Amino acid sequence: MNQEIEAGSVGIVQFSDYVFEDELPLDCGRSLKNVVIRYETYGTLAEDAGNAILVEHALTGDAHLAGKYSENDKKTGWWDEMVGPGKPIDTSRFFVVCSNIIGGCSGSTGPRSIDPDTGKRYNMKFPVITIADMVRAQERLMQHLGISQWHCVIGGSMGGMLALQWGVSYPEKVNAIAAIATTARVSPQGISFNWISREAIMNDPNWEKGEYEEQPSRGLATARMLAHVTYLSDESMNNKFGRGLQASDNFDFAFKKDFRIESYLEHQGTKFVERFDANSYLYITRAIDYFGLSDATDGNLAEALKPVHCPFLIVSFSSDWLFPSYQSQELVKALLKNANDVTYCNIQSSYGHDAFLLEMDSLGSLLSSYLSNLPENGADNE
């Protein structure tokens, strides 16, 4: 990275939609017609297409990784601090791609899309998809963009699962993988929280078996509040909220938002309903549950990762209890057993799982130096 370039914004960006010509086969045995993938790109693709980096978003993320849609746009993309000229993922050097996953609700085909066979929304007739299905759709986009190998696939949380899945599904198409705050197998505790979240949505009378016109907002907000607690840590909640009260000096002796943490959660839940779709939430959390790279190898993760020869960057955060450090370490051990080139860092942070969106300084310098030292595409990584 050229330290003299002042880190800047990618500026005004726009998204593109790529519509598949052929059906997309899925792990469940069904297939999807007329799949749309929404994506954004930043920087310039090199002539040999060897400088392309794919960034994967998390559960409720989207393709809008960096920049703004207009001068007046108040919000930048979700990882704007990380992506731009002179930034850790340096767009003056790399061609960066981010696409909304299938099953999502931010432009790509998902449960609220129109089923071409019926002319109506899929809703719960949408097929149950997997992380591997999401990656299979992205591989079509890769072909469309004329890229034969990603220089690196980078993702945090669920995005890290997609990054790992790229290695297993298309080992020859990935030069390196950076998996941040993630796991190779979602734990029964993680599965439980997703189950309870879906219960909250499906129990909402406004869900109407997925055929709602208006969002099942209380159920979706409850699901989000639960997820939000798993993104924080006991320590960060103690530091930020403690047992502080919202409005008064004493308890209100009612069932209102008495504590500041309750008001905060309620705000997070309500805001979320405005930007995310309930059926998408059901489908994506199910895809997460199904993510267990070693399911087919009797829990032997090294065996499952055998086809992958590329170097890995694995990053965990000390206070992340959704995908705890020991799960990253299992991954590191399996990769070392396979003699992969592995860089691992357990960043000390009190922010819990959310640290992957907050610890920008430590994560940024780690990513930046990792990318600077990667071999050229196509190198023999064995």
Next chain:
Amino acid sequence: MNQEIEAGSVGIVQFSDYVFEDELPLDCGRSLKNVVIRYETYGTLAEDAGNAILVEHALTGDAHLAGKYSENDKKTGWWDEMVGPGKPIDTSRFFVVCSNIIGGCSGSTGPRSIDPDTGKRYNMKFPVITIADMVRAQERLMQHLGISQWHCVIGGSMGGMLALQWGVSYPEKVNAIAAIATTARVSPQGISFNWISREAIMNDPNWEKGEYEEQPSRGLATARMLAHVTYLSDESMNNKFGRGLQASDNFDFAFKKDFRIESYLEHQGTKFVERFDANSYLYITRAIDYFGLSDATDGNLAEALKPVHCPFLIVSFSSDWLFPSYQSQELVKALLKNANDVTYCNIQSSYGHDAFLLEMDSLGSLLSSYLSNLPENGADNE
């Protein structure tokens, strides 16, 4: 404890109901008329009433601590392993009392009781109560039983909060306190889980603002499932369930109970609805949220505990993340600062919070030896 007595059952037991003559004043400023406290006793009260032990139940517990109601009764009381002749809480030596808390739904006055002013169920017109209110009601029972000082108050989880509250509310009426797997201040994370649980109940259309005839069963089951996850540990869930599937070799690609952990949670939730009342769940979790002994002393726990001079037994479990060990240690530090006599043990266990109902061997020997070495009632504990 006489080691030669073979540990036995308290046998066939029955409960009693004590009805208060006077109104019970509450922290919220209101008061309750005609309060009923359901309780059970085991063993014989000594002439000087110096051998009485009060055992406090947890959130969804009841007064049925030990024994059976009839020969054909398939279930014993909830801590039967711990209470009986020759058992750790030895009924051949101690007179043991357990009472259902007010706000509960197992015989004591709670939100589903009849409001004497209207002749109808209180439901959401029931006053919001606190842990101190529950203890205030128990103190009336204590008077009724002719006991002037508990030899020891013992409780786990929410029961531990009541035990601690006894010390603060009635320091002269407690000879010793054993607080197990509990906290002196419920954390914002704990408050959050309770908030989300109540949302699940109150969002259930069958809740009907508390005026249901039939339970809001889906909401209550969801609340229980969430609580249940907080009672287990990541490790115990990995050990017991892992990513095991329920019925088939492959995913069902639907939203059914696919994983064994999902089936287990669903079973726990459904079973719970048969035995516990939704409105009680709302009121008791709110009382738990409100429990912060140091709220009135700007977070200074030692200051809050100053009036309490008795010895304490504090027990935590290494994998308990609902009331983590560090919270017990805060309590220990505050008590040591006040020069209380403190015995502390952090029992190594993978069972999470539930360990207080499962690690009977280590907890039993700890309690048994603690009770054997306690000073007589009324001793100067300073």
